[in-house]
Amino acid sequence: MSLPDRYHPAVSAALSSIDVTALRHVFFVACGGSLSIMHPAKFMFDQHASLPSDVFNAAEFVARQPKRLGPDTLVILCSMTGTTRETTAAAKFAREKGAVTIGLTVDPDSPLGAAVDHPVKFEAPYTTGVPIDAKDSNYSIIYQIVMGLVAASGGEDLTGVLIESLSGLQAVIDRAQETYAPLWDRYAEHFAKQDVIYTMASGASYGAAYSFAICVLMEMQWINSQAIHSNEFFHGPFEVLDETRCFVLMKGIDSTRALDERAEAFLHRFGRAENILVLDAAELDLAGIDPRFQGNVVPLIFFDTLWRFIYKVADHRQQVMLDGRRYMKKLTDY
Structure with a gap:
């Protein structure tokens, strides 16, 4: 072919x-x-x-x-x-x-x-x-x-x-940055004060939640984190939820969206809105992306836009990103 x-x-x-x-x-x-x-x-x-x-x-x-x-x-x-x-x-x-x-x-x-x-x-x-x-x-x-x-x-x-x-994806990401910018301003200072921030997603977006937890929050800001699958949340992890706990929920638009919606409802039922950062792909302008692939490109949009958020968090914490790591790329004997 x-x-x-x-x-x-x-x-x-x-x-x-x-x-x-x-x-x-x-x-x-x-x-x-x-x-x-x-x-x-x-x-x-x-x-x-x-x-x-x-x-x-x-x-x-x-x-x-x-x-x-x-x-x-x-x-x-x-x-x-x-x-x-x-x-x-x-x-x-x-x-x-x-x-x-x-x-x-x-x-x-x-x-x-x-x-x-x-x-x-x-x-x-x-x-x-x-x-x-x-x-x-x-x-x-x-x-x-x-x-x-x-x-x-x-x-x-x-x-x-x-x-x-894929050829039109960059324009979609640029528009998403504008869409999510108010969220970054609203949540960055508060999240910068946290010792623990959980991430949550399902379907195509779970990998983005996993990467943001281990490679960004933990690796670059030393914030304890764990990526939780939106359905697995109800099989143990939801017991940590209270009015002080912070979450980043990546709410996709693929076939697993209902799992994220259920998790979001529970987060707001027992948590506080100021601690729950929800990125909802349904709010994005995805013009140029074929509907058959919109759910698949969402995790890249989430992860790319969250980099702007984490730099705001890092500024509030007065901690640099890549250069602040203690072990990664600095040790060779592990």
């Missing part, structure tokens, strides 16, 4: 060289923030593909040694810098088992790039400070891989619709 001209060239090259019809399983493998994009990727894959798939932390992927892994499997990996040791080890392990590997990274010449069959470059502003177009982000690239796999394996070919939507 031929992919649209605007598809990422490395994605097109990788998919054209893979016998997708021979695949029997797909693994999404990474760590930390890179792992967080694997959850919405699997969500999209589950929506459109008949192939089974799994999401694994890279180190556990190697330790668990799935029996399903073999020549008829594809392993999609991601590491922003390409230097994550566990992810590079997972790529080598997968290739030893005969699997085909695709690795997403900002540096195709990195250890991960060298370890996989098909390195694919993406852009990331978080470590460089240089703004990017969202169509060049890791979310965009992995969605292109997913829908390319769907089309090549006999599913509906929505690659043209997808790439058209």
Whole structure:
């Protein structure tokens, strides 16, 4: 099959060289923030593909040694810098088992790039400070891989619709920044005083909640956090809720929205509005995004816009972001 001209060239090259019809399983493998994009990727894959798939932390992927892994499997990996040791080890392990590997990274010449069959470059502003177009982000690239796999394996070919939507995504994010700006002004100073902030989401957006909890609140602001699935909230975690506890709820518009709505109602029933920051995707202007993919792009919008919020929080806390980390990128012996 031929992919649209605007598809990422490395994605097109990788998919054209893979016998997708021979695949029997797909693994999404990474760590930390890179792992967080694997959850919405699997969500999209589950929506459109008949192939089974799994999401694994890279180190556990190697330790668990799935029996399903073999020549008829594809392993999609991601590491922003390409230097994550566990992810590079997972790529080598997968290739030893005969699997085909695709690795997403900002540096195709990195250890991960060298370890996989098909390195694919993406852009990331978080470590460089240089703004990017969202169509060049890791979310965009992995969605292109997913829908390319769907089309090549006999599913509906929505690659043209997808790439058209991704091309207009940056304008949607820019409008979302304006939509959410009043929330940042309303909540930043109060949230900056907190020692604990929970995040919550479901469906496509759960990965964004996970990443914001562990890679932003905990890693960059030393605020205790936990990403809670909107339905799992009712199976234990809701016991921490009182009028002092703070939550960030990412309320999506995919098929799991009802789960978020239920969680929101409970938060407001027993919590205080000043402690509950709700990002509701239904309030966004998503013009330019095909309705079939609006729910899928929402987590990228949430995560991108929340960076502006966390910088406001950091200013109130008088704590820098990336440079303030104590261990990350400063130790090599762990």
